[in-house]
Amino acid sequence: MENVKLLSPSVLAFVGDGVYGLCTRTKLSFVNRPSGELHKLSVEYVSATAQAKAFEVIAPLLSEEEIDIFKRGRNFHTSRSPKNATNKEYHTATGLETLFGFLYLSGKQERIDQLFEVIWNNSNEEK
Secondary structure (H helix, E strand, C coil): CCCCHHCCCHHHHHHHHHHHHHHHHHHHHHHCCCCCHHHHHHHHHHHHHHHHHHHHHHHCCCCCCHHHHHHHHHHHCCCCCCCCCCCCHHCCCCCCCCHHCCCCCHHHHHHHHHHHHHHHHHHHHHC
16 A cells, blocks of 8 residues: 555554454464453453554564554544543554554554564563
């Protein structure tokens, strides 16, 4: 895509939600459990609360451009209200999804893999 920066944060978050979910499912595929268990595990990783924690882990690693993209998503006003998270967690998660959508549409798969590896390793240290 030519100028991904011109896309709205909602579009970037929409794509980023799918990218983040796929990263999670890919990592969980190596757990080798029944699909029902894998689904329950994936929900834990892709919740707004978990994504907000994930952002805190990678925040020090982000470039100025990546922080700007994150902030565009975080500050984007949505009509949805979070069910199982605080407003802050929900907006932080939206910012993270926006970042992942931006990276994906910019063709930066290596950067996605790098950031998600840090998130994955950190989240599994806590468990």
